[in-house]
Amino acid sequence: MKEKLSLICDRLLSHQQIACCQLFFGIPHHGKDLLIYNILDLQQKPLLLIGHHGVVSAMTFGNAMSPVLLCSASDDYIIVWDVQKCQKQTQKGELPTGKVIGTLLGKIIHLSFCFCDERVAACTEAAIYILSPKTQETQSRLTGHLGPLTSAEFCPWNENVLISTSEDRTFKVWDLNTETVVYQSFVLSAFPLLNVMFLESERFLIVGSADGQVFCYSIGDNHKFSPVTKLDLQKLEKRYKVQRRNMSHEAEVGESSTEDKVETSKPILALFCPLRNKNINEIDNSWFCIGSSDGLYVVDLATSELSKVLFFKEISSLSINMAGAWSISPKFENTMLVLVSSLFTPRVALMEMCLGDLEKIENGDEGLSVFPSSPPLHRSSLNTELKMKEPSNPKKKGSVQEQPLVFHSKVKSSGYTSSPRQVMFSPKTNAQKKSPPKKSKNVSSLHTDYPAEDAAPTIPCTDLSLVNNQVLCLQHSGDGKQILCGLEDNSVLMYKSRLTGKPKIFIGHDKPVRSVSWSLSRQYWLSASEDLSLRMWTHCSSEPAIVMGDGMFSKPIRGAQFYYLDKFVLLGSGPSLHLYLYNVDVTSDDIKRYHRRSVFKLATRLKTSSTEITAMSAINDFLSYIVLVCGSDRSIQVVDMNRGGVASTMAEAHSRSIHCITQNKGSRFCTQTSDSYNLFLTSAITDGLKLWDLRTMRCVRRYDSHVIRCHPCFSSISPCGRFIATGSEDNCVFSISAHPSLPLISLSDLLSVPDCKIPVWMPVFSLMVHSSFFKLFLYLAAELHHASSNCLTYLNM
CATH class of the missing domain: 2.130.10.10 (YVTN repeat-like/Quinoprotein amine dehydrogenase)
Structure with missing residues (x-):
């Protein structure tokens, strides 16, 4: 911002409408006159316009470049000047003149031209006058505000629409053809608009x-x-x-404290x-x-x-x-x-x-990215390995050595030293059947991308009611075959992708399950509960292979998941991040079935600057050093697990603590650009949904159309990176296009219409989006309005 000219006036112009356009700017002179300066030649003598008998209270320029019109108003007259014509009159030695389009209308507070300069809206304390510069007549007089008017503007795409603001803290939309109010707002603020x-x-x-x-x-x-x-x-x-x-990185406390004292x-x-x-x-x-x-x-x-x-x-x-x-x-x-x-x-x-x-x-530091730019450091915790104990050697000093059954050095009939006999024929008793051709086709189809031009899922396919249970979290296996549901009754259900058949039930927690997570290999999965414990499960057993609890954590576990291509288990508890190595032994022994041979070991513990971690996220589908952590202090921290510290911090990212953070992790069924993986979502109560760019640590998009006032509503990014799904408290789900230029699309009509055979829902808290077999599914968990049950539904394209 550069200052081109500074002028000292003869009176204070702090609360008065002044005028400026591309070629000229004008200010009152001695109260009644006008001084018009040429912006292209500021050294030129200003044009003096004389014609008002009262103090000029408002002035404005028209929108056209030729001729340049200026409208000025006082208590006696409203005059429209042709500035270029007035310049020619002054050069000839004549007195510049203008057209009087209004007389004795009162004190004018605000003036505005329409976009074709054929109308002028003049705001007084009680009414709006629509004047015509050509006919010099008053076309209409608009009244209805309960307080003095402050401004009025014409709609650029419809000149018959005018919007006015007033000290009554409302705005009105006027139809100039009928001279009626077509819309009136509520009281928006405690101060005038x-x-x-x-x-x-x-x-x-x-x-x-x-x-x-x-x-x-x-x-x-x-x-x-x-x-x-x-x-x-x-x-x-x-x-x-x-x-x-x-x-x-300049946190000067002294300077900021002086600024905060004066508001x-x-x-x-x-x-x-x-x-x-x-x-x-x-x-x-x-x-x-x-x-x-x-x-x-x-x-x-x-x-x-x-x-x-x-x-x-x-x-x-x-x-x-x-x-x-x-x-x-x-x-x-x-x-x-x-x-x-x-x-x-x-x-x-x-x-x-x-x-x-x-x-x-x-922008901030542009070196941050989910993709590592260098191999892990030698002393990095990511290089830690879990060393398993070798079985003890039964041979000890002083023990009796093993002796052969016979005392001869060679026994011909024993066959110990002779080569084994050749087997002429042996029946194949354990012959494996060949896989059917359909199975091979399905395997090959998993590596094919689904059509990228398909729209968001909107067609309901299955509606499953869970009696007396509330679904707290959802997670799909990644291959489109199974879904985990964490329930309020301390159990975990495993469904097929189409929610058909009876689910597998896993019990063991003492409190509601708040988080579930699949491994990349889909052989193991985690469940974290409010009972301060974490359990790792396998498909072959209904009992957990690993249990982390018994006083290991003093705070609830937030966002437990597999990390670094299933090498670690990452979780947040209190203000710290915990990174565990593990080894799962899936061998079964009926005699020692209660003896757990699976082990886990703490690799590192990193303490963040926040008082307590409220949400966390990391990518497991490929090697990444970055872990995103949200704290109770409303901050977002980027933790570099390779270096073992916080790489960047975004303070006060939301007005309240963040309860949900979602990364764009992609899928094996679709491809994306590498830059799209640096996008992630955060959500907070009463503060909407924000889309962030990790490279700049800046918010690039904000979504406020969904209702989130009291309950935490979660969000999900589609694996193709084109859609965002978020829950809402107004009985609907929103499917949002991830492209910043496209508007938000609501699915509330489809979800509440009785013809779709979907009940009217209460707030949708948990959901997820995943793709498989050329399809994009949206799974929703919503609470019914007049029942103590929950509804689990998925929508198809």
Whole structure:
């Protein structure tokens, strides 16, 4: 941000509408007159416009480049000036004149042109006047707000629609043809609404209030306004400062403490978005700018986070420290012009901003990736091996040596030294049957990708009710054959993929099972419970092969899973990560059936900076050093198991503790780009769902359409990387396209229609997505509304 010109005015212009366009900017002079400056030649003498008898209270420029229209308002007149025509009149020595389009309408607070400059909306304290610059007539008078009006803007794609804001803390949508209100919002804030802005590309409406609240609505057909997100500028600023401090590794306590002591209000004085150039697609309209009293804030709509902040105090070349009013010109090439008036001094500054600098995001260390760039270190815990004890030698000193049965050195009839006789014929009593040709075809089909153009699963196939049980967790085996379900009654059920037949039941835990995990080889699987124990199971036995408990953990186990191609068992308990080596002995002995020959050994224990681990995730399908850990302090930590420490930390990633973290782990049935594996999801109560990029440790997308207010709802990424499924508390499941440019797709209609033979559900807490045999399935666990049972359902494509 550079300051091109700074002017000292004859009076304070802090709470007054000033005007700026691509060619000119104007300010009041001596109250009644106007000074128009040429931006292309700032050394030129400004144009003086005389015509008002009262104090000018508002002014604005039109949208056309030729002719450039200026509308100014006072208590007596509303005048429209042709600036270029007035320049020619001044050069001829004549007095510049304009058209009076309104007389004695009261104090005008805000003026705005429509996009074709054929209408002007003038806001007074009680009404909105729609004026015509051509006919110089008042077309309509709109009343209905309970408080003084603050702004009014025309819809860019429908000029017959006008949206107004007021001090009554609501906004109204007007139909100018019928002069009626087609939509009225609720009371949005405790402070007045100041500004409104349209995003034409996204069909969004953004409203700002005096206390720094920003409300975003999506505009549908027939004037349907749906709330998308709500932002608090003060909270966004605090989160941005913490992230920037973590990225720069400069945690200066003294400097941050002085800033936290002084809290200033951040009114939304201006909302604007750069226009997309039709020839150059370098500018992304997924972000917009907020002008406040202390600086400029750039908000990314995809993530609802601040991507950049330009504070006036941090730029020493600026003459303004606190802003009272903003006026923004449309985009000119790659720059934007901003006219800002000082809050406490009679000064106005013209600033120039480069759009490339606004889009530039401060990234962190780009060296982080789930794929290792070097072999493990020599002293790394990943090189630890489990040394098994060799069986003891029965030969001891002083013991009797074994003697032959006969005392002759050679016995011909014994056959000890002679070669074995050749067997002429022996029947094949244990001949194995050849596998049928169908089995070979199925095996070969497992290595074939399923069609990538298929849509998300929406067709219900099976609806299975679990009486008096609640499904707490789900996990598929990876090959599309079996599914594990952790239940509230301390048991684990193993179903077939189509939920047919009776399940295998595994019991042994004393409290509800919160986590289940399959091994990559699908020979073993884990179950972790609230009884502070972890059990490893095999298919050949209904009893666990390994039990980790008996006071080993003082805190509940979070996210136990296999790690590093099934070499380790990784789990989180309290503030520490535990990495265990194991060896499972599957041999059976009926006499010593209670004697466990399987062993496990602690390889390493890493303590994180958080007070307690709430969720964790790691990739087991290929070698990776990275483990993602979420703490009770609302942080996300990237742990490097190769070096044995925390590689990066993202503080205050959510407004509350994260209860779910999901990585894009892929599948053997589909392929993805290597960069897509660096994406992961986090979810927190009341804070929605966020998609992160591990390479930059920044949020790249945020989803707020699903309801998560009281209960933790989990999410899942499809193995193809194209879809995201998340539970919700409003009786529905959401299937989201993982591509940032595509909107969120709701499946609530399909899940609640009685014709689909699916009962009306309560909140969906657990779900998963997996692919197999050219199919993509979505498994859901939902609680029924008027019953103490649970419903387990899977949807097919």
